[in-house]
Amino acid sequence: MSPAYTMGIIRVITQEQAQVDAHGQLIEQWIPGVKTLSRCIPDQPEGVHDAGTKRAAAPKVAALAQELEQAGVDGIIVSCADDPGVLEARAAVRIPVVGAGESTASAAARFNGPVGVLGITPEAPPAFDRILGPQLLANVVPAGVKSTLDLQTPEGRASALKSVESLSAQGAQAIALACTGFATIGLAPELERAAGIPVLDAVQCEACTLLLELLRTRATAFGEPLRRPE
Amino acid sequence: MSPAYTMGIIRVITQEQAQVDAHGQLIEQWIPGVKTLSRCIPDQPEGVHDAGTKRAAAPKVAALAQELEQAGVDGIIVSCADDPGVLEARAAVRIPVVGAGESTASAAARFNGPVGVLGITPEAPPAFDRILGPQLLANVVPAGVKSTLDLQTPEGRASALKSVESLSAQGAQAIALACTGFATIGLAPELERAAGIPVLDAVQCEACTLLLELLRTRATAFGEPLRRPE
Numbered sequence: 001m002s003p004a005y006t007m008g009i010i011r012v013i014t015q016e017q018a019q020v021d022a023h024g025q026l027i028e029q030w031i032p033g034v035k036t037l038s039r040c041i042p043d044q045p046e047g048v049h050d051a052g053t054k055r056a057a058a059p060k061v062a063a064l065a066q067e068l069e070q071a072g073v074d075g076i077i078v079s080c081a082d083d084p085g086v087l088e089a090r091a092a093v094r095i096p097v098v099g100a101g102e103s104t105a106s107a108a109a110r111f112n113g114p115v116g117v118l119g120i121t122p123e124a125p126p127a128f129d130r131i132l133g134p135q136l137l138a139n140v141v142p143a144g145v146k147s148t149l150d151l152q153t154p155e156g157r158a159s160a161l162k163s164v165e166s167l168s169a170q171g172a173q174a175i176a177l178a179c180t181g182f183a184t185i186g187l188a189p190e191l192e193r194a195a196g197i198p199v200l201d202a203v204q205c206e207a208c209t210l211l212l213e214l215l216r217t218r219a220t221a222f223g224e225p226l227r228r229p230e
Numbered sequence: 231m232s233p234a235y236t237m238g239i240i241r242v243i244t245q246e247q248a249q250v251d252a253h254g255q256l257i258e259q260w261i262p263g264v265k266t267l268s269r270c271i272p273d274q275p276e277g278v279h280d281a282g283t284k285r286a287a288a289p290k291v292a293a294l295a296q297e298l299e300q301a302g303v304d305g306i307i308v309s310c311a312d313d314p315g316v317l318e319a320r321a322a323v324r325i326p327v328v329g330a331g332e333s334t335a336s337a338a339a340r341f342n343g344p345v346g347v348l349g350i351t352p353e354a355p356p357a358f359d360r361i362l363g364p365q366l367l368a369n370v371v372p373a374g375v376k377s378t379l380d381l382q383t384p385e386g387r388a389s390a391l392k393s394v395e396s397l398s399a400q401g402a403q404a405i406a407l408a409c410t411g412f413a414t415i416g417l418a419p420e421l422e423r424a425a426g427i428p429v430l431d432a433v434q435c436e437a438c439t440l441l442l443e444l445l446r447t448r449a450t451a452f453g454e455p456l457r458r459p460e
Binding site: 105130188 | 260262263264328332336339360361363416418419422428430431434435437438441442445446449450
């Protein structure tokens, strides 16, 4: 049986293909009928971690989006909470493009009450401020964590657990994970059990958001070109 | 093959079972591996259309949620943009409960720019104000439309098309349909082609939102009871 949907996944850190495939493999496990095709941008072994690396990534993300569109995917996920190159990719292809950040922030906006953000950068990625506004309670980086690799140590996990407990104690009604690296190591369920409130995994959010975009655009069937939102 | 997920669908208008099943049938067509089980509240042949009928519906929605949970569904959709009884149902069961209104409003919040709301009530349903805040451009009711039945007439459709064209001309970057009755008659694609901007179907939004909730809560596997957001 051919898959109902093929999702193209863009990773913004240069890695071996087995690692590049990690998010797509999770999505295939989670959603029946979905296949994925994953690519990573070249020459950024340290990924996107500041304004300069984000700027450098954007045209590479757009180029990969075109490559994935030509390979026949139905839609594209930029699997990074900073949404690098999402606007550029959207302008470069005719299929839907969603970012992890905008997907996670909008999923969190549904919860009735303050939302805590747990990430690895001192400021929440831009989509969280834009979409949550005053609903954003606080952005927290686990103590001692500077990259997703730090989350994989016992100290990093313990620190992340303390952070979500603190956000919950401050009155958060839900927690949004502002780094797809939490999904790579499958930490959300453990964090959710510790926090006692919903903890949103960015890879789950981006997958369901693209699914919604695919349902919508298939229904419309591009009878005429859509104006793209900015 | 047994379905990956069974979604319970609560309709808040008293109808024959063939009509009650309409939204669930759409969801089964759209999302591979999903089955649905649909029920409607009793004794409200005119559905939910004001504060009194919403209040009357809430305990019935909660009772149906318990009945569907006992029947073995994995999660529940209250398929009405006013989200009647969503909080009451959430308090009554241990499985996820999502409403059409909160699902559609949060999906619309992702778009970068003003959101127009097209519905059948003079005020947008509460989730749209709460989630979109200043991003809500305007709530419009098609001229001459007082119920979803009016949308099925040639005049009603023409009036809905004019409304979305007007919202688009006012600067909306996306339009949220604040009535699941638009899905029943499959109007979103036609509206989207007319408006030239994304038009979000509430039944598509509620289905993808519940799917995300099912992914999340299955992962957490209820190791301990979740505190429910209000």
